[in-house]
Amino acid sequence: MLNILFALYPDKWEMYKLFFEESPIALTVVEEDGTISYANKKFAELTGYKLHEIIGEHFTKFVAEQDRERMNEYHIKRVRGEEAPQEYEYKCLRKDGKIRVVRIKVIKLPENRTLSCKIDVTEKKEVEELFKRVVESTILAVFIYQDDHFVYVNPAVEKLTGYCKEELLKMKFWELVHEKYKEKVKERGRKRQKGEEIEPSIYEIPYYTKDGKLKWALCSLTNIMYKGKPAALATAMDITDKKVAEEEIRESRRKFEFLYQNSPSLNIIIGFDGRIIDINDSFLKLTGYKKEEVIGKKVLSFVADYHKEKVMKQLEQDFKGIKTPSIEVDIKGKKQMHTILFGEGQVIVYEKGEPIGVLLSGIDVTTHKKMEKALKESEERFREVADLLPTVICEFNLDGKILYVNKAGFDLFGYTVEDLKAGINALDLIHPEDRKKAEERIKEIIQGKKLGPIEYRMFKKDGSQLNILVNSSPIYKDGKVVGIRSVLTNITELKRTEKALKRSEEKYRNLFEKMKDALYISTIDGKFIDVNQAMVELLGYDSKEEIYKLDITKDFYCNPGDREKIIKEISKKGYVKDYEIEIKRKDGKKLIVLETCHERRDENGNVIGFEGIIRDITEKKEMERALKESEEKYRMLVEMSQEGICVDDENENITFVNEAFAKLLGYKKEELLGKNIFELVHEDDRKKLEEEVKKRRKGEASKYEIRFIAKDGRIKTFIVSAIPLYKNGKFVGSLSVNLDITERKIAEEKLAESQALYKAITESSPSGIFILQGGEFKFVNSKFSNSIGYTLEELKKMNYLELIHREDRYKVNEAIKKVMKKEETILPEFRYVTKDGRVRWAVGTGVVIEYKGRPALLGTITDITEIKEMHEKERKFIEDTSHYFFNPICVAKGYIELIRERINGEEKNMLEKANQALTRLEKIVKNIVTRGEIHE
Amino acid sequence: MNKVLLIIEDERDMQELMKKFIEKAGLKLEIYSAFDGKEGVEKYKELMEKGKKPDLVIMDLKLPAMDGVEATKKIMEMDNNAIIYGFTAFFDTDWARRLIKAGAKKIIPRYVGFKGFVEELKKFFEEK
Known part of the structure; x- marks a missing residue:
């Protein structure tokens, strides 16, 4: 065929050669017997063979087994002059065994030869499939919005929002967003639709699902061109659980902070390096420091010098988590010293799961200490007063050794301080006849019996005798009787002595009332007979009288068996100290308290009741529990996260x-x-x-x-x-x-790759690609647009039939109907008219796809005008050659044949030569017409 | 009764030579001529009406007024049993294929010459 062209248009030989050899379409010429007589570079590239390995081979060698029979059948039909499909897809078998999907167009040439044009469509098919599969099956919600509306949503969006695709496609993209963010999302979305780059491109947005639930999504957005217009492509994932967890952590932390800061207790967190990590407001208020003056400082720098050693030792224990007893520490405040009683034990404080120090909680006992000091001073003053008293006051130990005696004693008995230092036994001062009685009484006092006054005869240093009324009571230390205190009254001066005693008692009474700890005196049968104001306040009663009516066993202790337990404990050693127990307030509220209590005995030593101190530790306990719970919650959250x-x-x-x-x-x-x-x-x-x-x-x-x-x-x-x-x-x-x-x-990368590839293939396709829906163009690639001369915008306003040549409209319309019924995928050869009025030939393909929820036709067209024109020229050439050569030759030869029989000799020979020359010419013409070759 | 042959060919030389070679080969045929497609069809009709339906029609392709393909179609419409042989220079063209499609039984290419042509005729009539 090339030779024919060459013969016809010798000056264009190079152009045709180039056209075939460099064509981006794989071309082959197949002979009648199925062997390939010509193939171009593109075909070699498609099959992976060298050109010389292709020429002379049967064309089915390059066809996958499943398509071989079908293709061979088509070939045979074509040779026989029967109808066979001209354009279809088949699977090409490469040299390396790989299969490629190829679109083929077969054009018949003279002498039962065929020209095949092939385009490799493998990637296009794969990419289309991959792109669809990725987007449709990803759990990541993917959607596109344009002109304020959703124009594409994948199934994950339905799952995320609860709306179905059809509902979503009618909605504006900001409709689901929480009111607080709606305006912002709308504004940013609109800018993005105009193609403006908006940062950040990833953010968290609260939105409502169809059933009204508020959820959070992590959205990632990017600008894209969609159907020729700017649009936004977004991916989203549900992060509601994460947001809820964050909120819970914040709430738990807020609760802890509240407790920690608002507790009346003094809370301090000390790091393992001995530096203060945190301190609560109560503590700061008490000491007068600002937080920044304290944080990071060594805790010991705030401790009174004389307490530093004991604090250091206790902290060492605390850091090891060993339970430590409560401790009283003097802390240097900004203006004064404060005595703080830190509770037993400690709470290890964690930060992000790691222990960072200990939380110590204490209460301010400065006032209490002051009172103790006042008491001591009061005692000293009492002694001073006692020295001024005319009554003799004397204290001696259990052996009778006198430890203290007032001035009146020295004066009355005539002894000196030196004598006392040298040692005086009280019993030695008693008349020998009264001494036994005195010894017995001492024993009874030691046993706790409360005895009334007694009169003894006693001696002065100078040996003179005195009649003395002695009133004795035990001296306790740590709950034990360690000595006896006696008041000796010269009977003549009895009245004065009694007055002094009364005053002393009032002093104690005053102290009892003013104590901040709750104090009580009770009877053995379970009634309070005296309580101080602190006790009334602690229990929430209006008056002491109400308390006196209570049955201690039932109304005071939460658990009725507790009183019995405490009495049992007391009976073992005479007292209990810091016994933790629950008691009831008037309003029924439970209090956790520490009770310290000892027995009261009558003068005969019988237990007649109890005296005790109640210390409320409810708040401290509650705080410890809350702190522990809060801490536990953080740890759980961190671990469960x-x-x-x-x-x-x-x-x-x-x-x-x-x-x-x-x-x-x-x-x-x-x-x-x-x-x-x-x-x-x-x-x-x-x-x-x-x-x-x-x-x-x-x-x-x-x-x-x-x-x-x-x-x-x-x-x-x-x-x-x-x-x-x-x-x-x-x-x-x-x-x-x-x-x-x-x-x-x-998934994002794959999606982007797939999209890019998809777009690249669509845009670089040698064929025009279009989407047609209801007779209107919805999409065309640049090849389509360039071939036909119209832009997509112009095409959108046209009916596709306007592009088709008048004579081919019916044919194309019918073919498209068949494609839409899925009966056909090939569009027959047709003519189309470009914008500038040129008529061009094309073939096409079409498949039905779902586009925006409705069926549409995805089609391709390939311009075959040049091939067609060439074919037409070739046909004309052959016809002309046949007509102008064969007829005259045939006539000339016919006449020669007739004349030859009528003549002889030299003339006949000459005529024979003329006939032979004509036969040669005829053969040459035949070769031109049938083979496209000029030879005999 | 002699067999009837209708030759539809626009070139007079061709007509004459065909007749001479038939005669020379000793084939006893009643030969009728037509010089364009239209005339050919009319002649066929006329002969049929006269009871002289041609046993064979020799048809050229390139004819004035009506080409060989059209003429063949018309004849076949008239007589589905008509036997038409193409004798043409356009033996390897779509045109020739269309002639077959229209109903012609055979194409005799011009290059076989008149001897070849007569051989085909002999074969046809002998078989008949």
């Missing part, structure tokens, strides 16, 4: 990770501790991490995306939210919450 939580120190070495973090990277928790975080981060992202760490050192919290390398070498992409951590005002590391978005990332 699905997000990886990681804490590292100031050198980025990991000090804590939760189970989820370890799991995300495939490590065990222990393996990660001590590891430097940089080791885990992807090499290319380390610089980024360095910058983020720098930010944190400056005190900024930040959120960023970074790639980690898991233990098995896989790359994991996390969204990291990190905050700096401080201790004593110094940067000590970071806390990060890590959300694994690897899957999402991969």
Whole structure:
């Protein structure tokens, strides 16, 4: 055929040669017997064979087995002059065994030869399928909005919102968004629709589902061109659970902070280095310091020098978590010294799961101590007064050794202080006849019997005798009788002595009433007979009289058996100290208290009741419980969290990770501790991490995306939210919450790749591609647009039939009807008219697709005008050659044949030669017409 | 009764030579001529009406007024049993294929010459 063209248009030989050999379409010429006589470079590239390996081979060698029979059948039909499909798809078998999907168009040439044009459509098919599958099956919600409306949503969007696709496509994109964010989302979305770049492109948005639930989504947006217009492509995932968990953590923390700050107790958190980490407002208010004056300072610098050693020892125990007794410590306030009673034990304080110090809780007992001091001073004053008294007051130990005697005693008995220092036994002063009686009484007093006054005869130093009325009582120390105190009255001076005693009693009474601790005196049968005001207030009664009516067993203790238990304890050693027990207030509220109590005995030593002190520790207990619960809650949250939580120190070495973090990277928790975080981060992202760490050192919290390398070498992409951590005002590391978005990332990348590839293929396709719906163009690629001369906007206003040549409209319309019924996929050869009025030939394909919820036709057209024109010229050439050559030759030869029989000799020979020459010419013409070759 | 042959051919030389070679070969045929497609069809009709339906029609392709394909179609419409042979220079063209499609039984290419042509006729009439 090339030769024919060459013969016809010799000057265009190079052009045709180039056209065939360099054609982007794979071309072959197949002979009648099925062998390939010509193939171009593109075909060699398609099959992976060299050109010389192709020429002379049967064409079915390059066809996959499943299509071989069918293609061969078509070929045979064509040779026989029967109808066979001209354009279809088949599977091409490459040299390397791979299969490619190829679109073929077969054109018949003279002498039962065929010209095949082939286009490789494998990638296009795969990409289309992949793109669809990825978007439709991803759990990531993917949607596109344009002109304020959703124009595309994948099934995940339906799941995320509860609306079905049809409902969503009627909605405006901001309709689901929470009111607070609606205007902002609308404004940003509209800018994006205009093609403006908006940052950030990832954010969290609250929205409502169809059933009215408020949920949170993490959205990622990007600008795209969709159907020729700017649009926004968004992906979203449900992060509601994460948001709820965050809210709960905040609430728990808020509760703890409230308790910690608002408790009347004095709370202080001391770090293991002895420095103060935190202190509550009550403490600051009491001591007069500002928070910044205290935080980070050594706690000992606030402790009175004389208490430093004991505090140090106790803190050591506290740090080890050993239960320590309550301790009284004098703290240097800004203006004065405060005595603080810290409770028993301690609470270890955790931060991000790591112990950082201890929480000590105390109460201010300064006033109480002052009162004690006042008491001591009062006692001293009492002694001074006692010295001024004319009555003799004397104290002696259980052996009778006199330890104290007032001035009146010295004066009355004539002894000196030196004598006392040398040692005087009280019994020695008693008349020998009264001495036995005195010894018995001492024993009774020691046993706790309360005895009335007795008269003894006694001697002065100078031996003279006195009649003395002696009134004795035991001296207790730590609940034990350690001595006896006696008041000796010279009987003549009895009245004066009695008055002095009464005054002393009043003093004690006053003290009893003013004590801030609740004090009581009760009877053995369970009635209060005296209580102080603190007790009335503690129990919430209006008056002491109400309390006196109570049955202690039933109305005072929460558990009726408790009184019996306490009495049993007291009977063992005469007292109980700091016995923890629950008591009832008038309003029924329970109080946890510490009770210290000892027996009261009558003068015969019988137990007649009890005296005790009640200290309310309810609030402290409640606070301890709340603190523990709150702490436990944090730990649970951190451990249960699905997000990886990681804490590292100031050198980025990991000090804590939760189970989820370890799991995300495939490590065990222990393996990660001590590891430097940089080791885990992807090499290319380390610089980024360095910058983020720098930010944190400056005190900024930040959120960023970074790639980690898991233990098995896989790359994991996390969204990291990190905050700096401080201790004593110094940067000590970071806390990060890590959300694994690897899957999402991969899906996004694949989607982007697939889209890019899809677009590239569509745009670089040598065929025009279009989507037709209801007779209107919805999409055309640039090839289509360029071939036909109209833009998509112009085409949208036209009916597609306007583009088709008048004579071919019926044919094309019928073919499209068949395609829409899925009966046909090929559009027959037809003519179309370009914008500038040129008539061109094309073939096409069509399939039915779902477009915006309605069926549409996805079609391709390939311009075959040049091939067609060439074919036409060739036909004309052959016809002309046949007509102008064969007829005259045939006539000439016919006449020669007739004449030849009538002549002889030389003339006949000459005529024979003329006939032979004509036969040669005839043969040449035949070769031109049938083979396109010029030879005999 | 002699067999009837109708030759539809616009070139007079061709008509004459065909007749001479038939005569020379000793074939006893009653030969009728037509010089364009239209005339050919009319002649066929006329002969049929006279009870002299041609046993064979020799048809050229390139004819004035009506081409060979059209003429063949018309004849076949008139007589479905008509036997038409193409004798043409356009033996390897779509045109020739269309002639077959229209009902012609055979194409005799011009290059076989008149001897070849007569051989085909002999074969046809002998078989008949």
